[in-house]
Structure formats: C-alpha cells, structure tokens
Amino acid sequence: TQLLEQSPQFLSIQEGENLTVYCNSSSVFSSLQWYRQEPGEGPVLLVTVVTGGEVKKLKRLTFQFGDARKDSSLHITAAQPxxxxxxxxxxxxxxxxxxxxxxxxxxxxxxTVWP
Amino acid sequence: EAGVVQSPRYKIIEKKQPVAFWCNPISGHNTLYWYLQNLGQGPELLIRYENEEAVDDSQLPKDRFSAERLKGVDSTLKIQPAELGDSAVYLCASSLKLAGGPYTGELFFGEGSRLTVL
Known part of the structure; x- marks a missing residue:
C-alpha cells in the first residue's frame, strides 16, 4: 500500500497551459518534498515545505502544503517543454x-509538455 | 563539487548471475541511501546508512541482496543470484544529517545503475 498517492499518474498538455498535480495521504508528515526527475537522471529536489498551510513559489511553480500536513499540491503556470x-x-x-x-x-x- | 557517483550505469546479466553496484556519495555526507526504482514509479528505499551503520534495512530482501558501507564513505549493493524481477534502476543518494529532530534535509541522487536481467 502506497503511503502517498499522486494524481494524475500521467499528464500531457500543450505549452502555455496551467496544471496542478496532487499528493495525498491519510498520514501526517513532518515535512514534504517535491522532486523532479528527467530520463536517465536521478531525482532533483525542487522544494521542501514544513509548515501546514505553507505556500512556496519557485518561478512558475507554486507548492502548497495542506493545513493538516497530509497533502500537497504543485501548480505550474504557463507550462513549457x-x-x-x-x-x-x-x-x-x-x-x-x-x-x-x-x-x-x-x-x-x-x-509531458508539447511545444 | 562532484555529485553522487554510481557505477556501472548499465548492466545486463542473465538470471542467477551475481551483480554489484558501487556508490560514492558527496564528500562529507554521512547518510547514504540505496533505492530501487521501476519504470515510471517512485523510488523505494532498500537500505539507509548513517555513517557505516545500516539504520533501516527493513525493505532489503536479505535472501539475495546485501549491502555494505565500509569506513562510512563508499557503498556497494550486491544481488546474488539475480532474478528477472530485479530488473530496475538502482539509485544511490546521500544527505547531510541535521542535528536533532526528524530528517528534513535534501537527498542528492546519483544517475542510477540500470539493471536488466535476462
């Protein structure tokens, strides 16, 4: 059983569109990290969120930690390839x-972001 | 500064053969992890070391997998004998243990070793 459920599993959009991906659990976490992994590479840390309700922005990426520290979301504005x-x-x-x-x-x- | 170095990048073996993967973590990082990653899936922890001590090996299939971290620096992960289901990418990561409290530090990953068992 997966402790953290991510959705959607796959997302294919056109350049310029906005998107949100979700990370949900019934468990409470002391902190939560988001990584991005490209083919043939290891994951690279994007952000760490620690406080319930915390919002962090990284250029076009917005990360939110749920108030109860059980879930998180990543929103990308104007996605690029x-x-x-x-x-x-x-x-x-x-x-x-x-x-x-x-x-x-x-x-x-x-x-996947298509040009 | 050099990142986490893993070798080999690719390995193809026949089932029942042994295989070994090597990892050199970032200098000064006292915590080292071995993860298994299947295609399109998230990494799954196999073993975690704090210096030379294995502090979490609950997910390591000990009947065929073994790992060591001599002198608290480099680490080797071995599979003997390999099975078809072992085909995956084996990722090594390191981090710097923070003083007190649960871990919140960043994991630095190597590029991984892709194993194909025929």
Whole structure:
C-alpha cells in the first residue's frame, strides 16, 4: 500500500497551459518534498515545505502544503517543454528507530509538455 | 563539487548471475541511501546508512541482496543470484544529517545503475 498517492499518474498538455498535480495521504508528515526527475537522471529536489498551510513559489511553480500536513499540491503556470519530467512528492515521517525521519516517495506524475 | 557517483550505469546479466553496484556519495555526507526504482514509479528505499551503520534495512530482501558501507564513505549493493524481477534502476543518494529532530534535509541522487536481467 502506497503511503502517498499522486494524481494524475500521467499528464500531457500543450505549452502555455496551467496544471496542478496532487499528493495525498491519510498520514501526517513532518515535512514534504517535491522532486523532479528527467530520463536517465536521478531525482532533483525542487522544494521542501514544513509548515501546514505553507505556500512556496519557485518561478512558475507554486507548492502548497495542506493545513493538516497530509497533502500537497504543485501548480505550474504557463507550462513549457522544459517542465517535462516525473514529479515526485516525498513525505517525512518520524522514525521510531532513528533520530532521522523516514522519507516516503509517491509513485510520481509523469508530465509531458508539447511545444 | 562532484555529485553522487554510481557505477556501472548499465548492466545486463542473465538470471542467477551475481551483480554489484558501487556508490560514492558527496564528500562529507554521512547518510547514504540505496533505492530501487521501476519504470515510471517512485523510488523505494532498500537500505539507509548513517555513517557505516545500516539504520533501516527493513525493505532489503536479505535472501539475495546485501549491502555494505565500509569506513562510512563508499557503498556497494550486491544481488546474488539475480532474478528477472530485479530488473530496475538502482539509485544511490546521500544527505547531510541535521542535528536533532526528524530528517528534513535534501537527498542528492546519483544517475542510477540500470539493471536488466535476462
């Protein structure tokens, strides 16, 4: 069972369109990260959100952490072909056996932006 | 500064053969992770090291998988014998442990080692 559910699984849009991808869970996370992964590469961190209700903007990307810290969304404005990639959310839960929390990844949203 | 380095990038083997992957983390990063990623899926944790200690190996199939991190720097992940279902990308990541509290630091990933088992 996946702790973090991402939707949609696939998204194919034209350049200039807006889009939102979602990351949902029934669990509470101490923080949540969003990564982007391009083919043949490892994931690269885009943002970390920590506080419930927090909104962070990174140029055309807007990230929001839910008030209850169970969900998050990523909104892209005026998508460009360079935004194409696999978008992964990852939540941190305290790990009883370690001073470090444990990071749980969702399955990702594969975004394709056509010129 | 060099990123996380993994080798080999690609490996094709026949089932029942052994295979090993190597990872050199970012200098100074004390936490190292091995993840498995199937096509179009998110990474799944296999094992996490804090320095040379494996602190989370609950998802590692110990009957055929083994890992080590000698001297708390480089790490090796081994599969013996490989099965068809092991075909995937094996990602190594490292991070710097933050003082106190749950982890909130950034993971830095290598490019991965793509394994194909025939």
């Amino acid at each position: 360079g935004d194409t990639g696999l978008y992964l959310c990852a939540g941190v839960k305290p790990d009883r056996g370690s001073t470090l929390g444990r990071l749980y990844f969702g399955r990702g949203t594969q975004l």
